[in-house]
Amino acid sequence: MSEQAADVTGVDGKRDDDYEHHGGFPKYEAVTPGPDWARFVEGMRTLQDLAVSVDAPDDVVAQAADQVEKLAAVLTPYVVPEGRSPAGRTIELPGRGSLLMPPWHIEKFGPDGVRSAGEFRRYHLGGNGAAHGGTLPLLFDDLMGMIVHAYGRPISRTAYLHVNYRAITPLNTPLTVEGSVDRVEGRKTFITAQLKKGDTLLADCEALMLELLPGQP
Numbered sequence: 001m002s003e004q005a006a007d008v009t010g011v012d013g014k015r016d017d018d019y020e021h022h023g024g025f026p027k028y029e030a031v032t033p034g035p036d037w038a039r040f041v042e043g044m045r046t047l048q049d050l051a052v053s054v055d056a057p058d059d060v061v062a063q064a065a066d067q068v069e070k071l072a073a074v075l076t077p078y079v080v081p082e083g084r085s086p087a088g089r090t091i092e093l094p095g096r097g098s099l100l101m102p103p104w105h106i107e108k109f110g111p112d113g114v115r116s117a118g119e120f121r122r123y124h125l126g127g128n129g130a131a132h133g134g135t136l137p138l139l140f141d142d143l144m145g146m147i148v149h150a151y152g153r154p155i156s157r158t159a160y161l162h163v164n165y166r167a168i169t170p171l172n173t174p175l176t177v178e179g180s181v182d183r184v185e186g187r188k189t190f191i192t193a194q195l196k197k198g199d200t201l202l203a204d205c206e207a208l209m210l211e212l213l214p215g216q217p
């Protein structure tokens with residue numbers, strides 16, 4: 001696995017030193033994992049979709065449970081501390097290679113904003129074919145973290161995230177989410193973002209990201 005430091009020099013000229021010393025955050029570095037990581041993550045996503053959508057006979061469920069337990073036993077010896085797994089740090093993969101994140105890919109990343117595109121899958125189902133309402137704040141919150149980082153602001157945490165649900169968010173349909181910094185006031189970064197299907201607004205979001213003080217978790 002090769003590692004490279006993320007470029008954390010932003011529009012206000014803040015460099016790695018500033019980045020590393022704000023808050024109690026570990027430094028995350030982008031990685032390019034081995035060739036099977038992408039296949040592993042996509043396979044796990046398929047399993048997540050299946051785990052929430054099958055109604056299989058007991059003997060089939062028993063077989064699946066046996067195999068899942070074997071797989072967990074294979075992986076357990078390799079658990080590492082936060083920030084050391086490729087999950088969440090593999091920029092080129094959907095959801096940065098993290099199962100927590102919807103499998104969306106970054107299309108634009110810079111001080112003028114971040115845009116990401118993808119689909120919600122069966123795993124994200126809420127009811128009646130629509131994405132679960134809780135998946136949208138997850139998508140927006142992760143986007144806010146990327147926006148504040150791409151803008152060159154120091155490590156910040158979400159103080160509030162206000163989501164307006166404007167229309168049903170469908171599954172298995174190409175969507176985009178995009179946002180940018182509106183204004184900065186001291187420690188506060190105000191950001192707005194929109195989730196769209198084509199030109200149709202599905203949801204919009206306003207967030208306050210607060211720069212962490214030294215030592216804040």
Ligand SMILES: CCCCCCCCCC(=O)SCCNC(=O)CCNC(=O)[C@H](O)C(C)(C)COP(=O)(O)OP(=O)(O)OC[C@H]1O[C@@H](n2cnc3c(N)ncnc32)[C@H](O)[C@@H]1OP(=O)(O)O
Pocket residue numbers: 028141144145146149155156157158159160188208210212213216
């Ligand atoms: C590559 C790696 C990139 C990593 C990016 C990470 C992104 C992570 C995004 C997240 O999801 S973080 C997880 C969700 N957020 C949290 O768990 C945060 C929990 N809350 C806290 O830790 C503290 O409340 C927080 C650090 C956000 C603020 O605590 P402080 O004690 O430093 O702030 P304080 O209460 O003194 O408020 C500072 C200012 O912000 C204002 N403020 C704080 N919370 C507010 C709020 N909720 N609404 C409006 N204003 C708020 C507050 O009024 C005040 O305004 P003024 O300076 O004008 O007086």
